[in-house]
Amino acid sequence: MGHPGYNVSYWFHYRQHGGPEMQHTNGDTLVTQIKKTPVMQQVKKAVWGLRKKVLVARGGAPSGWYDDVYSHGHEDYVNHYSESRYLPVWEALCERIAPGSSVLEIGCGPGQLAEMMLDKGVGSYVGFDFSPTAIELARKRLPNCRLEVADARTTDLYTSEKFDVVVATEVLEHIIDDLPVLERVPRGAIILATVPNFDYASHVRFFGTVEQVRERYGPLFESLEVATHFHAGDPDGSHGIFYLLHGRRA
Numbered sequence: 001m002g003h004p005g006y007n008v009s010y011w012f013h014y015r016q017h018g019g020p021e022m023q024h025t026n027g028d029t030l031v032t033q034i035k036k037t038p039v040m041q042q043v044k045k046a047v048w049g050l051r052k053k054v055l056v057a058r059g060g061a062p063s064g065w066y067d068d069v070y071s072h073g074h075e076d077y078v079n080h081y082s083e084s085r086y087l088p089v090w091e092a093l094c095e096r097i098a099p100g101s102s103v104l105e106i107g108c109g110p111g112q113l114a115e116m117m118l119d120k121g122v123g124s125y126v127g128f129d130f131s132p133t134a135i136e137l138a139r140k141r142l143p144n145c146r147l148e149v150a151d152a153r154t155t156d157l158y159t160s161e162k163f164d165v166v167v168a169t170e171v172l173e174h175i176i177d178d179l180p181v182l183e184r185v186p187r188g189a190i191i192l193a194t195v196p197n198f199d200y201a202s203h204v205r206f207f208g209t210v211e212q213v214r215e216r217y218g219p220l221f222e223s224l225e226v227a228t229h230f231h232a233g234d235p236d237g238s239h240g241i242f243y244l245l246h247g248r249r250a
């Protein structure tokens with residue numbers, strides 16, 4: 001009876017008497033084995049597809065979605081920037097900012113990159129994010145900075161001061177209207193942004209190649225350089241690629 005590799009009646013008896021979850025001979029639990037069946041894989045794919053359709057119809061995940069992520073204290077958003085898995089691409093980004101520049105950051109999250117840019121000598125910094133929880137965390141990290149709760153699609157912050165550089169790391173792929181967002185950056189400002197080559201629950205798009213990135217964003221730039229970076233500790237990019245965009249807004 002049951003799934004190959006299991007004696008299910010034995011498993012129920014064993015679990016009722018407090019035994020640990022029974023292991024399949026290949027080390028997977030019964031639940032994992034069920035999840036791996038073709039039927040369950042199809043169900044998972046269908047649910048994921050449905051979620052994406054809803055996400056796209058809403059223009060991207062709402063701010064509450066990010067509030068939820070940030071309030072769970074995931075180490076990715078709590079750690080110092082030097083421990084971040086984004087460190088290699090953040091280092092490359094900081095090297096492209098001239099010391100003393102004024103910077104506006106779109107979707108600054110909890111402010112780790114902001115802290116790094118300030119440590120590396122940017123002259124002034126304004127950051128915003130539409131997640132109030134992200135901004136609360138960023139304000140704790142950087143109590144002397146201007147950090148605002150604002151939506152990239154509607155805020156007037158782009159023209160509230162003159163910014164030399166506008167930064168947006170791992171934000172554009174969360175917003176259906178990413179092109180109108182970049183169009184709002186004043187002409188002549190340097191844009192430094194990253195987009196990924198991998199999918200995620202809140203991504204509305206991702207990119208397979210440098211050419212795809214260029215095709216989408218190139219028309220908004222005077223000249224656009226696209227560099228490829230990997231996660232910290234991932235020498236061959238098998239955990240995903242970040243495309244770093246660098247150019248002047250046309």
Ligand SMILES: C[S@@+](CC[C@H](N)C(=O)[O-])C[C@H]1O[C@@H](n2cnc3c(N)ncnc32)[C@H](O)[C@@H]1O
Pocket residue numbers: 060063066086106107108109110112113128129130131134150151152153168169170171174175
């Ligand atoms: C993956 S996180 C990246 C955070 C940070 N830039 C970093 O690199 O660690 C995406 C961020 O974009 C923010 N975001 C998404 N859509 C936004 C919008 N329409 N306006 C402002 N922020 C937005 C989210 O709240 C979230 O903090």
